[in-house]
Amino acid sequence: MDPLFVGVIAGLVGLCLGVFGVLAFRVSEQQRALVDDELDEPQLPEGAAEVLSVLGRAFVIVDDIDGVVRASPAAYAYGLVRGHTVVHHQLLNMTARVRRDGVVLEEEFELPRGPLGAGSIIVQVRAAVLGDEYVLLLADDRTEITRTEEIRNDFVANVSHELKTPVGAISLLAEALEDSSDDEVAVRRFAQRMHKEASRLAVLVQDIIELSRLQGANIAQQGTTVDIQHVIADAVDRSKLPAESKNITLVVGGTGTDARVFGDPDLLTTAFRNLIDNAIRYSPENTRVGIGIRSREGLVAVSVTDQGDGISPEDQERVFERFYRVDAARSRATGGTGLGLSIVKHVVTNHGGEVSVWSQPGQGSTFTVRLPEMEDREPAEGAETSGGAPAVGRSVESSAIVHEEGVQA
Template sequence: MDPVLIGVIAGLVGLSCGVFGVLAFRLSERQRKIVDLDVTEPLLPEGAAEVLSVVGRAFVVVDAIDGVVRASPAAYAYGLVRGHTVVHKQLLDMTAKVRRDGVILEETYELPRGPLGKGTIVVQVRAAMLGWEYIVLLADDRTEITRTEEIRNDFVANVSHELKTPVGAISLLAEALEASPDDEEAVRRFAKRMHKESTRLAALVQDIIELSRLQGANVAQQGHAVDINTVISEAVDRSQLPAELKNIKIVVGGRTETMVFGDQDLLVTALRNLIDNAIRYSPENTRVGVGVRAKEGVVAISVTDQGEGLSPEDQERIFERFYRVDAARSRQTGGTGLGLSIVKHVVSNHGGEVTVWSQPGQGSTFTIRLPEMEGQEDDDAGAKPRSVIQTTGAVRALEQGAGA
């Protein structure tokens, strides 16, 4: 046979095999894509996906065997879903009941945020059928709302308890005075006690009013440039009388030209509370130190006393409302248990923090740290006065701190 003819026939056979191979590959690819589409994109009822994307809640869609077929990023962030699995048994119990009874359920659960640690999240979950095959879980994060409500309830209960003590004491003393009109010594003794209890009651009411005012204060909008040296001077001046009564000397060290953005009156109140605390718990004939320094964009004000110091357990709770290290001594010295809570709230509203260092028998040092105001310039020609400098960086820090 002619070699040329053999070559032509072989070429045609090879071409035919190549064409059939390409067609077979394309058909296989098309079928694989269809299968993948069916696996990764389950067919939800028409319009369901669009509605779920705008409901404003975390959502999870599960199938007949509780496999996750669709979930929002928030559902993963809340720790409700891991991979294609619903994590929490409480949610699976909801889906089982909805599937069995065909009802709509709504429950609130406190669930672990993840497999590690003790962090929890409070979620309000609504479960309902989605078509004939799927169940949708809608979850709303209620953690902050729940905790705020608990704090408010505790605060009201604590206020009621704290007010009962001085009010009850004044009532009893008034009855004692009424029963002893002719006993001058008893009248003087009871009157002195009434004066002490009324002073304590007035201080407690004033601190409660101060806390209420802080709740509504918007430092970011009402603030201005504040000279820390002026804040320290005013706070020390207001604390001189109780210091003189115990022969305690207030020593101020350091000075800074750095300004902070905020409310001067609130900062004076916070620092005065720290100084008054130091005076209250320091022995007579001692010293209370107030120091200030500015470094790396932070202004730090420290108040050091020579008291008995705090245990590690007390240091963890010292800023809680109405917490007292020694309740009996606090009542004797006139403490309300709200001073350090006010300090923490003021400093947080200014985008800063307050910390404590203490060891039993070595006294305590409380330190306020505040962000310095950006964009400060010397008051040279053409420079704006410090009192009107306001920067977006400082305002942003304050707005973040105001939510704490």
């Protein structure tokens, strides 16, 4: 065999072996790097990750020095974790106790929502040992549930207190009436007072029923096209009797008499009647209450203006709270329940609007309701948006209230 040919074959074989060796070395390095990464990667107990992914709760896993090994997106959204650090010392105290005692702890905390602002979140946290070196924190957001329970408890307490007053008065008057059966003048006087307390009790019960009805109202599903002019006319008609008893004139005017909104006509009538009755209740005799309607920039604004004593800035911040009264003694004397403006706020909010108050002591008050106006004045039959409701104008934007001189005559 030709020595030259043998040399060429040997060279090619050597080259192939060299290339193969280099490739094998690189593959080995890559595999070793992967093994090293896996060793560095925190190893959770088998199946833990899958279980946590279907729990539906925020979770944080920390190691033996409280470094965050893994955390769910919700844990970051709640502000429990920032980067690789547990933010709140209350949670770190829990992990320390769990790690020390080997027990399962469950506590509820009110924690700051973030580094800025006064927002807070109420979370129920459960902490337990996970594997040999980790501690698991499970967090459930209970902010809305807790606040709803507080509102409900306050409401029940307030209702109980408010009902005791007329019920107790009726009971005492009945006893006095029984003891004065031979005195015709006293019987007549006590009977009149009983009638007044019974009327007040009936109004209070009706307002409570209205609030209860509001809780279950679904405007998006039950609403319809509402002509604001008709609603205001109905509300004014229902308020004529108390206005006439004080010789108060109800004046309706404005530029938006053909405006339409989407909602519940009965609830809107109740809201505006409460505003008008409130204005009548706190207005002196022989004065006027103005009701102005205006349509502009996709919003319908209805303003109710009285000529009463006005409301202080401190009271303006609370007038829409349930059972809050600017002048409790006067409100009870005039038959007020403290629920009227709260009902107004509920109705307006459920219709995607806002209600605001402008007032100065000695210059009366103006309550203004703003609602999104329907874009189509005569929508085609069956024309609906994806939410089941006809299209309406732009969303309500907060703005300052300006006292409308044209309303108050």
